[in-house]
Each structure stands twice: as C-alpha cells, then as structure tokens.
Amino acid sequence: MPDIFEFGFMVRALIVGGLVGVVCPILGTFLVLRRLSLIADTLAHVALAGAAIGLMLHQSPLLVALPVSAAASLLLEWLRSSQRLSGDASLALVLYSALAVAVIVLSLSVGLGAGVLGYLFGNIVTATRVDVWAIAVLSLGALLLVGLLYTELVQSTFDPVLARVSGVPVGRVNLVLALLTSVTVTLSMRVVGALLVGALIVFPTLAALQAGRGFRLTLLIGAFLGALSVLVGLTVSFYQDIAPGGAIVLTAIAILAAATLGRRAVVYVGARTATASRSKPSTPSAGGGALSRGG
Amino acid sequence: MSVARESAPPALTFDDVSYAYGLTPAVDHVSFSVERGEFVALIGPNGSGKTTLIKLALGLERPQSGRVLLLGQAVERFTQWRRVGYVPQFVNAFSVRFPATVSEVVSHGLYRGLDPLALFRRSLSPGVERGLEQAGISELRNRLVSELSGGQQRRVLIARALVSGAELLVLDEPTTGLDQPGQEQLYALLRRLRGERGITILLVTHDLGVVLHEASRVACVNQRLFAYVPTQELTPSDLSKTYGTTVDLVVHQHE
Numbered sequence: 001m002p003d004i005f006e007f008g009f010m011v012r013a014l015i016v017g018g019l020v021g022v023v024c025p026i027l028g029t030f031l032v033l034r035r036l037s038l039i040a041d042t043l044a045h046v047a048l049a050g051a052a053i054g055l056m057l058h059q060s061p062l063l064v065a066l067p068v069s070a071a072a073s074l075l076l077e078w079l080r081s082s083q084r085l086s087g088d089a090s091l092a093l094v095l096y097s098a099l100a101v102a103v104i105v106l107s108l109s110v111g112l113g114a115g116v117l118g119y120l121f122g123n124i125v126t127a128t129r130v131d132v133w134a135i136a137v138l139s140l141g142a143l144l145l146v147g148l149l150y151t152e153l154v155q156s157t158f159d160p161v162l163a164r165v166s167g168v169p170v171g172r173v174n175l176v177l178a179l180l181t182s183v184t185v186t187l188s189m190r191v192v193g194a195l196l197v198g199a200l201i202v203f204p205t206l207a208a209l210q211a212g213r214g215f216r217l218t219l220l221i222g223a224f225l226g227a228l229s230v231l232v233g234l235t236v237s238f239y240q241d242i243a244p245g246g247a248i249v250l251t252a253i254a255i256l257a258a259a260t261l262g263r264r265a266v267v268y269v270g271a272r273t274a275t276a277s278r279s280k281p282s283t284p285s286a287g288g289g290a291l292s293r294g295g
Numbered sequence: 296m297s298v299a300r301e302s303a304p305p306a307l308t309f310d311d312v313s314y315a316y317g318l319t320p321a322v323d324h325v326s327f328s329v330e331r332g333e334f335v336a337l338i339g340p341n342g343s344g345k346t347t348l349i350k351l352a353l354g355l356e357r358p359q360s361g362r363v364l365l366l367g368q369a370v371e372r373f374t375q376w377r378r379v380g381y382v383p384q385f386v387n388a389f390s391v392r393f394p395a396t397v398s399e400v401v402s403h404g405l406y407r408g409l410d411p412l413a414l415f416r417r418s419l420s421p422g423v424e425r426g427l428e429q430a431g432i433s434e435l436r437n438r439l440v441s442e443l444s445g446g447q448q449r450r451v452l453i454a455r456a457l458v459s460g461a462e463l464l465v466l467d468e469p470t471t472g473l474d475q476p477g478q479e480q481l482y483a484l485l486r487r488l489r490g491e492r493g494i495t496i497l498l499v500t501h502d503l504g505v506v507l508h509e510a511s512r513v514a515c516v517n518q519r520l521f522a523y524v525p526t527q528e529l530t531p532s533d534l535s536k537t538y539g540t541t542v543d544l545v546v547h548q549h550e
Binding site for chain 2: 029147162
C-alpha cells in the first residue's frame with residue numbers, strides 16, 4: 001500500500017483541504033444561525049459559472065470565479081437587506097442565472113467539459129500552484145477577518161436589530177460576511193466541488209452545535225470537525241480510489257450522525273440520572289443538578 | 296418613587312413626528328416627552344404604531360417629518376448607545392439553537408466598537424457579573440440562552456440592556472408568552488431597577504392591568520396620540536378614543 005505522504009500532490013491537497021475544512025464551518029456557524037445555509041449553494045453555482053468563464057478565457061478559473069461570486073454575494077445581500085425579494089426567491093434568482101451563464105459558456109466552448117467537471121465535483125489533487133497559494137492566503141485572511149470582527153459578527157447574528165441599537169454597524173458587518181462567504185465557497189469548490197460545497201459549510205457546523213457549548217467553543221469544534229472531514233475523506237479517497245468530494249462529504253455526514261446520536265445519548269442519560277435523583281429526596285445535589293448541567 | 300433629574304433633558308422626546316409605510320400612515324404628528332425616572336406605558340390596539348414609535352425612538356427608522364431626541368440629542372446623530380437599553384419582543388437567536396451562554400450574551404451589552412482582541416476576552420467580567428446580579432440570573436451564567444425558559448430569556452435581555460449602565464430602558468411587549476409568575480417576576484425586577492437606579496422605562500404593552508399598577512404615565516396611541524397623562528388621570532374616555540370601542544376601567548385596590 002503506497003504512503004499518502006510520498007506524493008507531493010496529496011500533501012498539497014491535505015494542507016489546502018485542511019485549511020478550507022477549518023474556514024468553512026467557521027463561516028457556516030454564522031450562516032446556519034442566520035438561516036442562510038443555502039446561500040453557499042447559490043454562490044457555489046455562481047463560482048462555477050465564473051470558473052467556466054475563466055477556462056474559456058484561458059485564465060485561472062479560481063481567480064475569475066472569486067470576483068464573480070463576490071459580486072453575486074453583494075447582490076444577494078442588497079436584495080436581502082432592502083427586502084426587494086424574499087430570501088429564497090433572491091437565492092433562486094441568482095442561482096439559476098448563474099447556471100444559465102455556465103451552460104451557455106460550456107456550449108460556446110469546445111473541450112471545456114473536463115475542466116469544468118473538476119469544479120462541479122471537486123478535484124483538489126489537480127490543484128495548481130496558483131490554486132494552492134490563493135487558497136492558503138485567502139483562507140488565512142478569512143480567519144483573520146473573522147477574528148477581528150468576532151463580536152460584531154456574533155452580535156449581528158444573535159439579533160440584527162438588537163445589535164444596531166448597541167451601536168454595531170450591522171450593514172457593513174453583513175457585507176463583510178457576504179464577501180467572506182463568497183471567497184470561502186469559491187475556494188471550497190476546488191476541494192469538494194460546487195455541488196457539495198454547501199455540505200462542508202453546513203454539516204460540521206450542525207455537528208458542532210450538538211455539543212451545546214458557548215460560541216467560541218462551537219467555532220473551534222466546527223473547525224476541528226471540518227478539517228477532520230476533509231483529511232479523513234481525502235485519505236479514504238486516496239486509498240479507495242473514489243471521488244474526494246464525495247468521500248469528504250460522506251465523512252462529514254458520518255460525523256454529524258455520530259454527534260447527533262452522542263447528544264441524544266447524553267440527554268437520555270441525563271434524564272435518567274435526574275429521574276433517579278428525584279426518586280431519592282435525601283440526595284443533597286438533587287435540586288442543583290438541572291441548573292449546573294449546562295455549565 | 297421616580298428620581299427626576301431636573302437639569303437633564305428628557306430621556307426621550309417625540310416632536311411632531313410622522314411616519315408612513317408607503318401610503319399607510321403609522322404615526323401621525325405625535326408629540327410627547329418621557330422625563331427622567333418615569334415609567335411610561337405605551338398602549339394602543341394592534342397596528343396602532345406602537346412598535347413604529349419604538350423604532351423611531353431607537354433610530355431604526357427615520358421620521359418623515361418632525362424630530363426625535365434621545366437623551367437630549369437628535370437620534371440620527373446619537374452615538375452613546377451604552378446609555379440606552381432595548382429589550383425587543385422577539386430575538387432571532389431564541390428561535391435557533393444559538394450557542395451562546397448567558398454571560399456571553401450579557402457581555403454584548405458592553406460593546407464599545409471594534410475590538411481586535413474581543414475573541415480572546417473572557418465574557419464574565421465584573422460588569423457582566425453585576426448585570427447578572429441585578430437581573431437576578433447569576434446562577435444561570437453558564438447556561439445556554441437557547442435552553443432557558445421564556446421568562447429567563449427576557450431577564451437575560453434585560454441584564455444585557457443594563458450591563459452598560461443604561462439610563463433609558465425600552466421594552467417592547469416583554470411579557471409576551473410569559474405565564475403569570477413570569478410576568479410578576481419581570482415587573483418586580485423593573486420596579487426594583489427604577490427604585491434603586493432611577494432608570495427611565497418606556498414599555499409597550501397590551502396589558503391594561505399592568506399599566507394601571509406599574510406605570511407612572513400612559514401614552515395612548517392609535518397613529519395619533521390620544522392621551523399622555525399620569526396613570527391615575529387615565530379615563531375610560533381616553534381608552535375608548537384610542538381603541539375605538541367602549542372600555543370600562545375598573546381599578547382593584549390590592550392590599
């Protein structure tokens with residue numbers, strides 16, 4: 001059996017994939033809690049159209065996809081905040097417009113199909129040096145920006161009106177989050193593909209939320225589970241010779257299932273313990289158990 | 296009971312304020328001032344413009360005519376948000392499994408602007424501890440807000456509003472969904488805050504019983520301001536004009 005680390009392309013894939021795996025759930029936490037999970041799917045299709053245009057123009061697909069998806073994210077934020085369209089209608093508008101552009105670009109250009117498939121289904125092992133550097137720099141930049149705007153992002157996610165009354169510049173924070181999402185989605189498209197990028201944003205986040213911890217810890221757990229999903233998925237895909245994107249997302253689903261079952265088990269055991277405590281009134285800690293459980 | 300600060304400008308002033316959603320008027324030439332230390336109840340039927348007035352007071356909407364002064368300053372130029380506490384009727388986070396502890400949420404009330412190190416700061420500062428104590432929820436500090444009862448969640452929002460030393464507390468129907476003991480606890484907390492800190496309270500409510508027993512003044516609105524009077528001077532006629540129907544007012548004296 002070959003050693004995965006003997007291959008430079010796999011080492012690059014693991015590093016870049018791990019970075020994307022960390023960034024996706026961190027952004028995903030804010031998106032899921034704002035009920036904007038499907039924005040990732042929409043922006044991924046926009047990024048796919050951008051990548052197709054890049055391939056047609058013989059430019060770096062990733063570097064063309066980035067400004068295209070950034071512009072779409074700003075359009076979505078404007079439609080949402082100005083309430084010109086309902087949230088799902090604006091997502092549908094942008095998604096199908098982008099798909100139409102992608103289809104037309106593909107029909108105009110002969111021989112683009114194979115290249116576009118790499119972005120549709122993801123293929124990190126074919127990442128170029130430009131891709132690797134772009135993903136590394138932009139992932140670290142996104143993490144830095146989330147760190148700098150941590151309170152603003154959390155407060156405007158908790159409740160935008162309450163945040164505005166506290167003096168948080170919610171409009172500008174939302175624009176930054178939209179741009180960060182477009183960048184993250186575009187980078188992730190190279191790893192898991194446009195069709196599955198939403199899964200890498202949402203599944204580790206949902207798994208982390210099962211832990212029932214505070215916001216910082218939820219972000220950390222999500223980042224760990226996202227990176228774990230990518231690293232395990234890539235390793236499995238290498239040894240089993242299966243599509244990396246699918247392997248990564250199936251790993252994330254397995255982790256989510258384990259986290260959900262784990263939480264249910266904890267709740268069940270907690271309820272059984274509380275019932276047992278109540279049936280023994282002489283137990284001194286019986287009254288305080290419920291209050292301290294979440295601490 | 297109220298601690299009026301004679302030299303200070305009113306906590307809130309509506310000066311001939313009007314606002315419409317499209318062609319539908321919501322607030323029509325409303326003028327009144329909430330003096331420091333008062334407990335003003337804002338009442339009126341559904342769709343009467345109460346929540347719009349709150350939005351105008353907090354600068355969330357701009358009046359189409361007239362002006363709003365918050366703690367003596369034009370609201371559109373107001374920046375000292377730490378002096379104002381707001382408890383909304385509905386909070387986005389309570390409808391999702393928001394992963395924040397009580398102390399994290401209360402610490403949001405201490406927001407002072409961009410802080411690059413905020414990610415690394417502890418939520419449980421002495422100021423947050425004081426806010427938790429004032430709201431009577433110290434024992435909940437490490438619980439997730441999404442796991443609390445409705446009454447406890449309202450107390451968290453009040454602690455969040457108080458933690459920065461707010462002088463004006465604005466509450467939009469804070470007892471919605473609370474049972475009777477929960478409502479009584481909430482009003483006991485407001486009474487204590489007003490007595491101990493002289494805090495000014497503007498409360499939107501549908502509960503006339505609460506208005507009569509807790510508020511010092513009542514503003515009756517239905518697009519227009521029909522009455523703005525001390526509670527003991529409120530008449531059935533004021534309520535009838537506001538609600539557009541006959542209202543009997545029976546005040547029970549509690550021992």
